[in-house]
Amino acid sequence: MTCILAKIFTRPTMIRVKGHLVKLSICALSLSSCASLKKTTASKKATTPTTTESAANRRVEFLDGISTKRNTYTPKTEKKDVSISKNITRSSANLEMAQGWQFKYAQLLDVAVEQVLNQRLYSFIEDWWGTPYRLGGKTKSGIDCSGFVNTLMNTVFAMGLSGNSADLFTQVKRMGVKDLHEGDLVFFRIHHRRISHVGIYLENDKFVHASTSNGVIISDLKEPYWKKYYAGGGRL
Incomplete structure (x- = not known):
């Protein structure tokens, strides 16, 4: 009799325990799913650029026609010939050597100094x-x-x-x-x-x-x- 009662009282308990185990398993699976979802979401956020960064990486068009990306453009230095000897024209040379009377009569005649010779x-x-x-x-x-x-x-x-x-x-x-x-x-x-x-x-x-x-x-x-x-x- 005692054994029968023990079986009667023990079985529901085991059932309830099993039910709790099932519930615990479901929760564990849910938590692991949530964790994986959070990781996936976090990874997506990390790989997706913000609006500010996206705008900064866009190609910028300058007025002079030069296009570049942020922090990637290195201006080139153009070599120009600025030697005096090659930039002096004949007229400017004549002007340098002009005398006072040439300036006076150039003004009276309203002509270039180089014409008063x-x-x-x-x-x-x-x-x-x-x-x-x-x-x-x-x-x-x-x-x-x-x-x-x-x-x-x-x-x-x-x-x-x-x-x-x-x-x-x-x-x-x-x-x-x-x-x-x-x-x-x-x-x-x-x-x-x-x-x-x-x-x-x-x-x-x-x-x-x-x-x-x-x-x-x-x-x-x-x-x-x-x-x-x-x-x-x-x-x-």
């Missing part, structure tokens, strides 16, 4: 600059327009020239303003039907002459006064 001509103009006008005069105390032109052409260009403005007009080969060069003559009819004034062409529509108001001076053919009375130009 005839030192004999501009020395003569400088020497006679401001000499007052005097009709029939031929000296530095007073000189008229034809007297000044004759003196300059004979001294600077060795022309052996003589005569008044009207006479000189008949001796030249007529030329348009665009074709005039340094040393050509320019003529005017001022309040007369005949030629009454003469000057010597320089550069850039500028000419030198003995004016009645300012004496020996440089004027511009484009000035309204001279443009109004301009009669033509020519070459001897």
Whole structure:
């Protein structure tokens, strides 16, 4: 009897124990699955770049057309020839050697210094600059327009020239303003039907002459006064 009771009471207990073992096994399996899932998730997070890192590793386009990746671009140093001897032009060399009178007359003529080259001509103009006008005069105390032109052409260009403005007009080969060069003559009819004034062409529509108001001076053919009375130009 005792054995029977023992069997009766022992069997359910074993069943309950077995049930607990089953439950424990299921929990153990669940925990191991959770652990593996966490490991997988962690590994995925570790291998997946963040938004910031992804943006940093994108290719960046610069304005000058150079594309590179972060921390991978090494700029190349270009060798440039900066030697002075190879960068000096002829005009800059001429400018370095230019003298004071060249700068002065380049400014008066509104041209580059390199274009003012005839030192004999501009020395003569400088020497006679401001000499007052005097009709029939031929000296530095007073000189008229034809007297000044004759003196300059004979001294600077060795022309052996003589005569008044009207006479000189008949001796030249007529030329348009665009074709005039340094040393050509320019003529005017001022309040007369005949030629009454003469000057010597320089550069850039500028000419030198003995004016009645300012004496020996440089004027511009484009000035309204001279443009109004301009009669033509020519070459001897």
